[in-house]
Amino acid sequence: MHQCCLGVMRKLIVLWLRGNLRTRLSSGQVREISSRLLGLRPFMPDLFARKPRGLEDIDRWKATELRQFALYTGKIVLKGVLSDELYEHFMLFTVALAILVCPQLVKQYTSFASDLLVHFVEEGRKLYGDEFLVYNVHSMVHLASDAHAYGGLDECSAFPFENYLHQLKRLVRSGRNPLSQIIRRLGEIDKHREELNNKPAAVLKTQKPNNVFVLSDLQCCEVVSVVDATGKVDRMVLCRVYDNPEPLFMQPCDSRLIGAYKAQVRHTRMKQLSQRLLVRKAFLIADYFNDVFNTFLDFE
Structure with missing residues (x-):
C-alpha cells in the first residue's frame, strides 16, 4: 500500500505531470489519459471500491485508485500516449507487481519478478535521473523476496489494516468511551457470527460489468x-x-x-x-x- 501504490506509483505519475521537461507529459497527453480513465468507468465491476478518476485529481487519489492504475488500468490508458521508453519502463513495474500479488504466480515466478524490478530501478535512474532513487524505489529490489516469504504481497500489505480501521470507526456511535463501544459491538457481532456465516450464497450477477x-x-x-x-x-x-x-x-x-x-x-x-x-x-x-x-x- 505505502511502498508500491502511495510510493512508487504516485511518484511515477507525479514525474509525468510535474517532473523534468524531458519526461513530462504535455497538457494534451494528460487530457487524453484522463479521458481514457473516465471512459473506463462503465467497465469497472462493483468489486472495485472506486471508479477511475482523471489525472487532475492525482493529489486526491486514494491508495486503492493507485493500486487499480498500477495493476489494471495503467497499461491500457498509457499505451500510445506515454513515450515508448517510459511505457516499457512502467510495464516492468506493473507486470512484476501483478506476479507478486498472486499467490500462485509468486511461487513460480519470484526470480523473474525480482529481475524485472531490479531492471525497473536501474532504468528509472537513466530515464528520470537521481531524483527517482528514493527509498521506496530502492525497496523494489527487495520486494520479490518479501512476497515469496509471505506468499504474496497481499499477505503482508497494509490494505487489510486500513480497511479494518474503517470498520472499527463505523462501530463508534459517539465520542464517549469509544473503546467500550467497539468492544460491545464486536461482542454483538461474535454472537451472531454463526447466523451471518449461514447466509445464502451471493446471487450470480448476469448484468454488465459484473458478469x-x-x-x-x-x-x-x-x-x-x-x-x-x-x-x-x-x-x-x-x-x-x-x-x-x-x-x-x-x-x-x-x-x-x-x-x-x-x-x-x-x-x-x-x-x-x-x-x-x-x-x-x-x-x-x-x-x-x-x-x-x-x-x-x-x-x-
Missing part, C-alpha cells in the same frame, strides 16, 4: 443468464464464451501469464457451464479505442 470471468488461458466468458437456478452452487448458466484469446502484449512477458487477454466477438459461442467453473473474476473493456478486440483483465 465476466476467465475460464482458462484459452477461454474467457460473459454470463448471459441463469439456466437452472435450483442448485445454489452447481447451477447451470448460459455464457458467451470467447475462444483462444490472444495476449494483450508480449513484453516484458506474454500477458496471459498475468491474466490480460484480447479476444474478438466473432470467435465466440454460446455454451452452458456449471457455476463452479466461474472462479476467476475479470472485467471486459469492449470496443475501446475503436478496437476490434475486447480486452479481458483478470483481477482474482
Whole structure:
C-alpha cells in the first residue's frame, strides 16, 4: 500500500505531470489519459471500491485508485500516449507487481519478478535521473523476496489494516468511551457470527460489468443468464464464451501469464457451464479505442 501504490506509483505519475521537461507529459497527453480513465468507468465491476478518476485529481487519489492504475488500468490508458521508453519502463513495474500479488504466480515466478524490478530501478535512474532513487524505489529490489516469504504481497500489505480501521470507526456511535463501544459491538457481532456465516450464497450477477470471468488461458466468458437456478452452487448458466484469446502484449512477458487477454466477438459461442467453473473474476473493456478486440483483465 505505502511502498508500491502511495510510493512508487504516485511518484511515477507525479514525474509525468510535474517532473523534468524531458519526461513530462504535455497538457494534451494528460487530457487524453484522463479521458481514457473516465471512459473506463462503465467497465469497472462493483468489486472495485472506486471508479477511475482523471489525472487532475492525482493529489486526491486514494491508495486503492493507485493500486487499480498500477495493476489494471495503467497499461491500457498509457499505451500510445506515454513515450515508448517510459511505457516499457512502467510495464516492468506493473507486470512484476501483478506476479507478486498472486499467490500462485509468486511461487513460480519470484526470480523473474525480482529481475524485472531490479531492471525497473536501474532504468528509472537513466530515464528520470537521481531524483527517482528514493527509498521506496530502492525497496523494489527487495520486494520479490518479501512476497515469496509471505506468499504474496497481499499477505503482508497494509490494505487489510486500513480497511479494518474503517470498520472499527463505523462501530463508534459517539465520542464517549469509544473503546467500550467497539468492544460491545464486536461482542454483538461474535454472537451472531454463526447466523451471518449461514447466509445464502451471493446471487450470480448476469448484468454488465459484473458478469465476466476467465475460464482458462484459452477461454474467457460473459454470463448471459441463469439456466437452472435450483442448485445454489452447481447451477447451470448460459455464457458467451470467447475462444483462444490472444495476449494483450508480449513484453516484458506474454500477458496471459498475468491474466490480460484480447479476444474478438466473432470467435465466440454460446455454451452452458456449471457455476463452479466461474472462479476467476475479470472485467471486459469492449470496443475501446475503436478496437476490434475486447480486452479481458483478470483481477482474482
